[in-house]
Amino acid sequence: MRGARRLVVPQVLRDLLAKRSGRIGFVIVCLHLSVAVAAPMIAPQDPTHQDAAAMLQSPSLAHWFGTDRLGRDVFSRTLLGGREAMLIATLATVIAMAWGSALGILAALIGGRADAIVMRFVDAMMSIPWILMVMLFVAALGSSSVALVPVLGFSYGLSVVYLARAATLDFVTRDFVVAAQIRGHSRWSIAFTELLPNVRDSLAVQGAMQWSWILLAVSSLSFLGMGVAPPTPDWGQMIADARGIMQRAPWALIWPMLALSSLVIGMNLAVDAWARATGVERNRRVPGA
């Protein structure tokens, strides 16, 4: 199942759409992505425009989702509220997957003492809850979206090291790897030409999962006031902002919650279906990671 099957796009799509839950997830994620891309064009109003004459208005024709405590249009803000978090998540995922899989594959390939030392460090760093790790850096660097990318990319790469190492260990003693070693190939060449193609499926599934975890992390940080900074609209920030007025204006709270939850649930459904179809062991959310 996990063999050297080509990871071509139509195959991935077919895997994804094979089951109903996968189809639902795929549609939700696609919808979110297209809204995120098209939002600046389709948002009916300026998401940062404050209107003192229209504060806390309930949903109406002028404001489909109502307005928040500063009279801003909740519909426009919800449409635009995922963009920055998704962008940060995408960049951080690329970083996490790159260093995490490189280190994991090499650790499994080299083995011995180097492997043991690397894993002990990764283990220790994973015992610090990710949020405190990130807060440590945010306290030093100040909260900015630019700083979040490397920080999250580093913290979330730790669990990728684990997964890449475990996936690689299944292959390092196989004949084709041993043959390459005997042929005198370098470690890098073995890692890239022999191992990477075999663990690619596991890593791709893991990458999709990482993306949704990092998205949650960014939203949580924005909620705490350490992530996406105003005036850029963001779901986590909108939820934090609307909490104090949930009795008077529940719409300002519910729409960003629905948006974020639906995206994450959709992503989970899609990844689950994909993992099942490719026969990859789906790595559940590592507690704490």
Added chain:
Amino acid sequence: MAAVLLQRIGLALVTMVIIAVVVFFALELMPGDACSVNLGRGASDSMLAACHTRLGLDQPPIWRFVTWAGDFLRGDLGISMQRERPIAEIVGWRLRNTLILAGVTSVIGIPLALGLGVLAGLNPDGPLDMAISGVAIFAMTVPEFISGTLMILVFSVILGWAAGVVTIGYKAPAFELVKASILPAATLIFILAAHILRMVRASVVEVMQSDFVQMARLKGASRRRVIWHHVVPNALLPAISIIGLTMAWLLGGVVIVESVFNFPGLGRLAVDAVADQDLPLVQAIALLFGLIYVLTNLGADLVALILNPRLRTRRQ
């Protein structure tokens, strides 16, 4: 047995040392230090120099690490930048409050999770399992700050059963904190239980298909006897180490949940410390959380070792 015990304790010690190194030197690599971050860009050179001398930042990093870690072991966590008070004093009460919250969560959440996990696993894909697993997947997927806010919306705003935010101070007596931790603990239980029960369910399903359960059934043992004597003890053993691992999540989740409910614990203090750019305080809290995690995991390991003779031989 003794060798395995020593090995586990040794590993835990090594992990603690690495955590201390990471927490200390991560900030060394950053531009700026506790003084420049706290005083801001406008600080004059003489102010910075005075601050450096006061905190001992003019010493070489290795030496500072040794004194920092040594002081930590003796219970001196350093001085908070913003609050100008010993960190141990600030952290003490909040650590107690967080431990109360974590205690309430574990005492109710863990038995609940084990029970629900066994129930779901005994009839996999039955209606009960579908309901339990469905809610569990929702709880595991949706972020903590949304579940917490939903709890406030439902139980406080709509039903009016409990206060939505905690208003008592951090020095309040313990029983008041137990009362205040109802909704925060409910949020943590909702998520914690979901993680544990999924594992227990999987483990029950696996044990139910094992040969010894088949054998017990074929011998004609009653369903109740099979479940209580054969399935449950064997299925719950792996759950113990999962509970230890889930503590890492609990400690991280506590930061967000405490902030949602305004609970006066260590997690919210960490958020405040970041907002105040109080590096020594953030460092101390990160180290504390790391140590708590290592200790709970060591505890879970030792309990598993006592209950499961199969783990007692040394493995490579």
